[in-house]
Amino acid sequence: MRNRERVIPELLEVLDNFPELSLEQEIIPQVREAMKNGNEPVDQTDVSIEVIAIQHMITKKLMCEFINLEN
Amino acid sequence: MRVYKPRKLNGDLPGLLWIHGGGYVLGAAESDDALCVRYVKDIGCIVVSVDYRLAPEHSYPTPLEDCYSALCWMVNNAELLSIDINKIAVAGNSAGGGLTAALTLLARDRKFPKVHVQLPLYPMIDDSNNTPSANEITEGMIWNQQLNDLGWKLYLGKLYGSDNIPPYAAPARATDYSNLPYTYTFIGQLDPFRDETLTYVTKLAQAGVDVEFHLYPGAYHAFESLNPHSSVAQYAMNEYINAIKIGFDRISGSLKEAKETTA
Numbered sequence: 001m002r003n004r005e006r007v008i009p010e011l012l013e014v015l016d017n018f019p020e021l022s023l024e025q026e027i028i029p030q031v032r033e034a035m036k037n038g039n040e041p042v043d044q045t046d047v048s049i050e051v052i053a054i055q056h057m058i059t060k061k062l063m064c065e066f067i068n069l070e071n
Numbered sequence: 072m073r074v075y076k077p078r079k080l081n082g083d084l085p086g087l088l089w090i091h092g093g094g095y096v097l098g099a100a101e102s103d104d105a106l107c108v109r110y111v112k113d114i115g116c117i118v119v120s121v122d123y124r125l126a127p128e129h130s131y132p133t134p135l136e137d138c139y140s141a142l143c144w145m146v147n148n149a150e151l152l153s154i155d156i157n158k159i160a161v162a163g164n165s166a167g168g169g170l171t172a173a174l175t176l177l178a179r180d181r182k183f184p185k186v187h188v189q190l191p192l193y194p195m196i197d198d199s200n201n202t203p204s205a206n207e208i209t210e211g212m213i214w215n216q217q218l219n220d221l222g223w224k225l226y227l228g229k230l231y232g233s234d235n236i237p238p239y240a241a242p243a244r245a246t247d248y249s250n251l252p253y254t255y256t257f258i259g260q261l262d263p264f265r266d267e268t269l270t271y272v273t274k275l276a277q278a279g280v281d282v283e284f285h286l287y288p289g290a291y292h293a294f295e296s297l298n299p300h301s302s303v304a305q306y307a308m309n310e311y312i313n314a315i316k317i318g319f320d321r322i323s324g325s326l327k328e329a330k331e332t333t334a
Contacts, residue, residue, distance in 0.1 A: 003212055003261055008289030010301040015291060018213055023096055023221040025127060032097055032125075042104040047111045049104060050074045054144050 072141055073100045074152065075107045075118040085116040085319045086154035088142050090163030090170045092293070094195065094214070094222035095126045095134060098166070106296075113312050114319075117154050119145045123170070130228030131240045138174050139181075146184040157326060158319045160188035165214070165264075165293060166222070168194030168256070172242035172271065175251050186252045188318030190311060193258040193292065194268060197243035198223045198236055202266035214292040216263055243267050248278035253321060255283045255314035257307055259290030283314060 007015055022031065042049070077084075089107055091098045100122035107118045123137035142161065149156045163171040168191035175189045197205075200219050209216045224231045227240060238245035254275055258268045265286070275282040287294070287303060295304040 003208060003291075006261060006289055007291060008303060010303065011290060011294050011298050014297045015211075015213065018297070020211070021214075021218055023094065023218060023225065025225075028096060028127070032099070035093075035097060035102060036099060039102050039104070042108055044108070046078055047108045048076050048078055049108075050076070052072045052074055054072065054140060 072122060072144070073104070073107070073120045075104075075111045075120070076153070077111055077115075080153050083149075083153050083155040085114070085158035085160065086145055086149065086152070086156070087114065087116045087118045087160045087162060087315065088138070088145055088174075089118055089120040090123070090138055090161070090167035090174070091120065092163065092165030092167040092195075093125070094218065095166045095169070095226035096222055097125070110312070110315075114315050116158075116160075116315075116319075117152055119152075126222075126228070127225040131226055131230065134226070135170055135173050135177065135239055138170050139177055142174060142178065142184055142186075156184075157187070158322050159184060159186050160190065160315055160318060161186050162188075162190035162192065162315065163194075164192040164296065166195045166226075168192045169196045169242065172196050173239045176242060176245055177239050179250055187322050188255075188315060189252045190255050190315065191242075191271070192256055192311065193262055193264050194242070194256065194271065195219070195222065195264060196241060196271060197264075197267035198227060198231075198241040199243070200263075202263075202270075204265035204267075205263040208261060208263040208292075212261055212263075212291045213297065214263060219263055243271065245274075248274045248280060251275060251278070251280045253281045253318050255311060255318065257285040257287065257311060259292060259294050260286055260288045261290060262292040264292070285310060 091100055091103050100120040107120050110118050121138050121141035123134040146156050161171050161174055171189055171191040172194050175186050178186050205216045230236050258265050272282050272284045295307040298304045
């Protein structure tokens, strides 16, 4: 492949071993899961990580529209 | 959302909203923990990383509106988060770069929040998928024209292929790039997004936006993320992290100048 020949040597190994991605709808959940499994724990000595959930604006908008319809 | 803060805080810090990549279909905020921790340490900022909803379950505009909600939440809760609202940056890679470019357009047009620095890194912004670089990278190479077409199809949903695609969905379609924040971006020369990025930075420059750009020969899509120990990746990462610092320093300079003028 001509493009591969243009890649700088230090980037070749990862390219050659990278699994071919697929975005076929039926396998997307599996791809997402596989990507998550590759996560490594992170050192939190100096930095804290907090998980926060906010109500999404678009959900609120849809809820308002729904309430208006009800009224 | 995930919020990354230094355990020892002395006053307010700049705020950085990070948007992960994944073709609008894949990826999770959690996967970028190490990267966001590095931003906190190297830049000296508070990072908010948004876990936006993904296509195809949630097509446009949901992912973008989620990012907008996160940006508003970050600014509205700045005091609680110890964020200086005069120093707000938005950054992301690939689809996250596309969402970054879209979000700064949206925030500009909605007149809130004010974004001071943006880093749409190798951004996915052109749904035409028909540039010379997209036509050049048609297979393999991590991300290519074929995958790109699927990504856009899933992200745009019913809009895909129509003429009514708003610039907030595909920022390459914007006609007004004025009044956007100081921008830094980079891309590998073997990335299908090369030409849309070149066009984007050209249009920003022509619109009077301060923009910095780096093209890496011999590098493919997301090379810095996939090869973090390579010298080219370290160079690219150091450079863009430094660009965020420079972006914040520029604001400090402007604020200082404004204070001196009014004194």
